[in-house]
Amino acid sequence: xxxxxxxxxxxxxxxxxxxxxxxxxxxxxxxxxxxxxxxxxxxxxxxxxxxxxxxxxxxxxxxxxxxxxxxxxxxxxxxxxxxxxxxxxxxxxxxxxxxxxxxxxxxxxxxxxxxxxxxxxxxxxxxxxxxxxxxxxxxxxxxxxxxxxxxxxxxxxxxxxxxxxxxxxxxxxxxxxxxxxxxxxxxxxxxxxxxxxxxxxxxxxxxxxxxxxxxxxxxxxxxxxxxxxxxxxxxxxxxxxxxxxxxxxxxxxxxxxxxxxxxxxxxxxxxxxxxxxxxxxxxxxxxxxxxxxx
Numbered sequence: 001x002x003x004x005x006x007x008x009x010x011x012x013x014x015x016x017x018x019x020x021x022x023x024x025x026x027x028x029x030x031x032x033x034x035x036x037x038x039x040x041x042x043x044x045x046x047x048x049x050x051x052x053x054x055x056x057x058x059x060x061x062x063x064x065x066x067x068x069x070x071x072x073x074x075x076x077x078x079x080x081x082x083x084x085x086x087x088x089x090x091x092x093x094x095x096x097x098x099x100x101x102x103x104x105x106x107x108x109x110x111x112x113x114x115x116x117x118x119x120x121x122x123x124x125x126x127x128x129x130x131x132x133x134x135x136x137x138x139x140x141x142x143x144x145x146x147x148x149x150x151x152x153x154x155x156x157x158x159x160x161x162x163x164x165x166x167x168x169x170x171x172x173x174x175x176x177x178x179x180x181x182x183x184x185x186x187x188x189x190x191x192x193x194x195x196x197x198x199x200x201x202x203x204x205x206x207x208x209x210x211x212x213x214x215x216x217x218x219x220x221x222x223x224x225x226x227x228x229x230x231x232x233x234x235x236x237x238x239x240x241x242x243x244x245x246x247x248x249x250x251x252x253x254x255x256x257x258x259x260x261x262x263x264x265x266x267x268x269x270x271x272x273x274x275x276x277x278x279x280x281x282x283x284x285x286x287x288x289x290x291x292x293x294x
Contacts, residue, residue, distance in 0.1 A: 012256075015249050022242040029238065033231040036224050043224070047217040054210040061203055068196045075189045082182040089175040096168040120148060247291065265289070 124145050133141065251265045272290045276282060282290070 012249065012252050015245055015252065019242060019245045019249065022238055022245060026235065026238050026242065029231050029235050033228055033235070036228050036231070040221055040224050040228070043217050043221050047214055047221070050210055050214050050217070054207060054214065057203060057207050057210065061200060061207060064196050064200050064203070068193055068200070071189050071193050071196070075186060075193070078182055078186050078189065082179065082186065085175055085179050085182060089172065089179060092168055092172050092175060096172055124148065 124141060127141065254265075268289055272282060272286045275286070276290070
């Protein structure tokens with residue numbers, strides 16, 4: 001009996017020590033898990049903040065790209081118009097060159113008074129209609145009238161040519177002005193496109209860097225979540241072991257009180273477990289023995 005009591009005391013002491021060690025380990029693991037949970041919370045806050053910043057940056061990049069696309073389309077339209085204006089200007093310059101050459105030849109003719117010629121023509125025509133002239137004089141009069149009519153037509157054409165030169169000069173001047181305006185506008189748009197391109201080139205690496213940081217934070221969160229899962233499983237095992245230890249302590253206490261050997265209780269519990277595994281129903285007393293509540 002003395003040996004049995006001594007053995008029971010030793011078992012109880014070992015179980016108490018083990019229970020204390022398990023409690024300390026449980027506290028340690030819970031502390032680690034809580035620390036990891038706090039770290040994950042901070043990491044998620046950092047990631048959420050980065051995602052918000054990334055979204056703002058992405059919106060800005062989209063806006064810049066859309067603006068650049070619009071400017072490029074406008075630039076293409078202006079370049080087409082510039083090419084058209086330049087072609088028209090070349091044509092008008094060539095027309096002006098030819099018109100000036102003709103106008104130079106007929107310049108003195110254009111200065112002749114068309115009114116005087118018309119008046120003289122009317123006088124000759126009136127004479128022809130109202131006078132009876134000898135045939136020879138009649139022929140000469142007709143020739144003079146024809147020469148006057150030719151001269152009048154020539155003066156008119158010369159004046160039209162002068163007007164044509166003036167109109168062409170005005171058109172060339174307007175086309176030159178439009179060409180300057182188009183070139184200036186094209187240069188301005190190119191400059192704006194360059195500025196936007198620089199902005200995009202500055203912001204794109206920042207966006208990529210944010211993506212990398214978000215991915216890195218996600219990996220850290222995943223790693224810590226896995227550690228938390230491992231610690232939770234470890235805690236479950238520790239709690240089970242602690243529960244088993246406490247059951248054994250209660251059994252030992254009962255055994256001490258009832259003078260029952262611990263081996264007999266363990267044997268009984270094994271038998272009950274085997275019965276439970278076979279699917280056989282357990283009595284209330286057997287359940288109490290199994291869970292250390294007898």
